[in-house]
Amino acid sequence: xxxxxxxxxxxxxxxxxxxxxxxxxxxRGSMPLPVVAHLGGPAVHLGALQVGAAVVLPPAVVAxxxxxxxxxxxxxxxxxxxxxxxxxxxxxxxxxLNGAAEATVLVLTYASSAGGVLFRSLHRPGGDPVPLRxxxxxxxxxxxxxxxxxxxxxxxxxxxxxAIRVLTLVVLAASIAEFVAAYRRRDRPPAAWVQLLLVxxxxxxxxxxxxxxxx
Numbered sequence: 115x116x117x118x119x120x121x122x123x124x125x126x127x128x129x130x131x132x133x134x135x136x137x138x139x140x141x142r143g144s145m146p147l148p149v150v151a152h153l154g155g156p157a158v159h160l161g162a163l164q165v166g167a168a169v170v171l172p173p174a175v176v177a178x179x180x181x182x183x184x185x186x187x188x189x190x191x192x193x194x195x196x197x198x199x200x201x202x203x204x205x206x207x208x209x210x211l212n213g214a215a216e217a218t219v220l221v222l223t224y225a226s227s228a229g230g231v232l233f234r235s236l237h238r239p240g241g242d243p244v245p246l247r248x249x250x251x252x253x254x255x256x257x258x259x260x261x262x263x264x265x266x267x268x269x270x271x272x273x274x275x276x277a278i279r280v281l282t283l284v285v286l287a288a289s290i291a292e293f294v295a296a297y298r299r300r301d302r303p304p305a306a307w308v309q310l311l312l313v314x315x316x317x318x319x320x321x322x323x324x325x326x327x328x329x
Contacts, residue, residue: 121307122184128177128314132170138325139166145328147210151217160217163210169324172200172317180310193309194235201289202227204317205256208285211328212263212274219259226255239301246297253293257286281323288316 146162176196183192202224209223230252236245260282267273274282292312295304303309 118184121180124307124311125177125180125184128173128180132174132177135170135321139170142166142325148215149217150215168207169321172204173314173321175199176310176314183306192306196310196313197231198228200313200317201231204320208282209256209259211278212260212282213267214263223256223259226252239303243300246300250293277327281320285316285320288319
């Protein structure tokens, strides 16, 4: 099987999974979580993050990018494009599910995640791995926000549910696995479909666990 065909198979599989997740999200309901801002006074309610719909976005983004790569519309940049489209959304969802509602926290989570992915794009096989290390440094920031939110919940008597804590650890493990694989194979990157699968895995796991276990 050629690499382009493998990528198209991955795109089809992710597309089918996205459709199933969308059906599950529609049956499950929107699951709104509030987004607020403190603008020098009492909290201002800005709106709500519709988690039920949003969890479908990361795997959907990777599916579209994989299809574009498989048909030749995208080249080596496809992995970075998939990451910058999916990973920031994924981490905003994780932070929000853990109880963060402040808009500034969500914006900084998105920005640090996207910045880390951009550092990843600067690395070239055989080159200095410093950009990948900066990817790791910026990538840790959202998880620090998750940890702080969880500790704050414990201190105030409103900790995240067991299901939220479990899905957080699962997504964290999948994200670490993606980084370790990229760093260890930095001079000989695997096929694009393998890298895209690693990008898609945390989002797929989050979506399945949210729709199956979060109440």
